[in-house]
Amino acid sequence: MRNKRLRLIAALLLGAVVVVQPAALTLRAEDTNTVELIKQLQKRIDDLEQKVIVLESGKGPGGEANDAKAKEHVEALDQKVKILEREKELEQEASEAKAATAPKISIGGDGFNLSSAKGDFAVQLKGVLQVDSRTFFDNPAVVGNDGLLLRRVRPILEGTVFRDFDFLFVPDFAPSSGPTIYDAYLNYRYSPALQFQAGKFKVPFGLEQLQADRDILFNERSLVTDLVPNRDVGFELHGDLFDGRASYAAGVFNGTTDGGNSGNVNFANDEAFAGRLFFQPFKKAPATALRGFGFGLAGTYETTSTTSTAGLPSTTGGTLPGYFTDGQQQFFAYNPTGGAVVVADQERWRISPQAYYYYGPFGLLGEYAISDQAVRRTGAAPFSSAHLENTAWDVSASWVLTGEDATFAGGVIPRHPFNPAQGDWGALQLVGRYAELSIDSAAFPLFSDPTTSARSAAAWSAGLNWYLNRNVMVKLDFSHTAFTGGGGAGTSAPATVTRKPENVLFTRVQLAF
């Protein structure tokens, strides 16, 4: 009797909670207090279950029916709680899914990145700053070549639109002549194997030239790069084949001189063709020692018809620039005596076999280049023309003393970025290079003055690169260049340069992100 009474009380309590409270506990998923409501309901269910258990000690009349009703109420409440919890869970999933489609922003070693959720649209802000010093030894004849300079000040804006279209803008604020556009191009990626690029960018030719400015081993590229075109305006097809084991590039450009950057405009009716094939046959090889080997062949062909000599430096004597040492001093010029002028005369071709090898901390890079230039002597007899075949080669080696991997692209990433407080000092790399450049003997004396211009130059360099972290590095390198020929009377380059071997100490502080 007592039991039945108690169970009746329990049922009434349940009924009271279910019937009286709903107005106070309106269960709506959109209610901002959903979680609190769930907790309250769950607590009430638990309390009621406890009370039922306590009341189980006695059962009154009609207890069975009340039991069933009470159970039904509890189950109904339980379902409501579960539904609310599930709705909350689904809301959470939906908000996570929404977050996955939100634009992504990141700032790190790769610069400032902003991209759409799927990466179809992206903008990256990067930059390179190089602050150099050059100190020349035992070369008093050349005045004003020591000093500090901003070698490169390049903000880099790159990105992607509509997934397959990449762009890159790189001005340089360092040249004393004012800001200059270095790279400005659009690249369409149909597939890794087939891409089309249009704008101003590096001509696919010299290996060292194609290495990013932030990754080069020394302050200045080697003598070989004197024979290599730099950036030019044009169109290019390029791509990677066989899982990156081979790459190709072929393009048509305005054409530019040895070591030259083209202007942004050229209406000279001349076209230059450039192509490069590069192979990394062991890129996927099981043996890791072979993977970092690559070799290739590049060539250019163009015709030029420039005869203007206006505005050229007096030392060059013609439309063709000369060649420069590691210290960026001119050691060869097209500077015949007697008032003659040398101009490019139609055909110019270049060819360059090239290779590199990287394995662990060791790196080796070498290339050979021939630049064949048709020249014509005007302005003073004897009027003459010739094909001058200038050649150069270099080999550079590097060793990361702290054990990090050396790479062609991407530089050295220190395992322990600079943090003296914790005893971390970054990475150290030892570098060495030898290079030679030979001028065609037919250049002398009709096209160049043998008493001032060198017939050849040979340079060795050694240095130490300190990578504080992946963005900051400090370089210290020394370069010695010896000359054959030249060294005669004169108060300007190339005579003053070739009179003695050049010994120059470089330093660089670089920020690249």
Next chain:
Amino acid sequence: MFKLGMKALLRGLAVLAVATGWAAGKEITLLNVSYDPTRELYQDYNSAFARHWLEKTGDKVTIRQSHAGSGKQARSVIDGLDADVVTLALAYDVDALWEKGKLIPQDWQKRLPNNSAPYSSTIVLIVRKGNPKQIKDWDDLTRPGVSVITPNPKTSGGARWNYLAAWGYALKKLGGDEGNARDFVARIFKNVPILDTGARGATTTFVQRGIGDVLIAWENEALLTLKESGQGEFELVAPSLSILAEPPVTWVDKVVNRHGTQAIAQAYLEYLYSPEGQEIGAKHYYRPRLEAIGKKYAATFPTVALFTIDEVFGGWQKAQKTHFNEGGVFDQIQKANR
């Protein structure tokens, strides 16, 4: 002497090819964008196909999977998700790849046998142990107090099959009267407390969260649930009439052309029709097309009278337009039920 020299040269080249990785074959990655309940099927199938392809060509293929509601997946592919192949819940969603994205040709369904549906399924009911609400057929889902779990037809292909199965049953039972069928389906959806975006989510709601008295589900999902629950926690109820569901597959031409994966994507889907592919499907409770495999697994599948979408609704395009497009019958039902 010359022959010996040639042999030595060829041997040397072969050794060099292996040593340099040229003979190691290509490494290819495919993305299969699929609907919700096919995760387990394609996990097994992808491994089998990768083995098959390696033996056949020497190339190593890795297949990535993406799963969500079928309609949602189709939209993702149209919006740029790089699917080499799609294996979706219904032809309408694949049609959208042509209609809205021009990613595939209009006649994509003719490229593979059985209208590009390598397996079929149907829609059944799952109830809790002992069937406490005594659910025997579709009618029982309309009773007040019966809580029905089914996903949202707006996002889930499976949910659309569920809806149409109930509608088809009602039409037949109620003398072909569309108004009665609509009322029948409206009463079912009045009993739906929560709409998940996909079939797998609905299964989670019913099985793991313990919500609802009955789950309307793919037959394969229902059989998998019964197998995985193990303790007899659930029971399968085969309705007297249901719909023949034919989930289609195709390769996405614009993507495979860009990736250079057309041949392998096609081979991947064709292998679904092979005895091995069909057997894997049957093991995961998809009704096979190959007669021999069908006989072998006959006992797995309950006997259900089936109608096709063409017979009752005049095809997917018409069914979609009438029932699931913005402002369609489903929207009207939901509005009235609020």
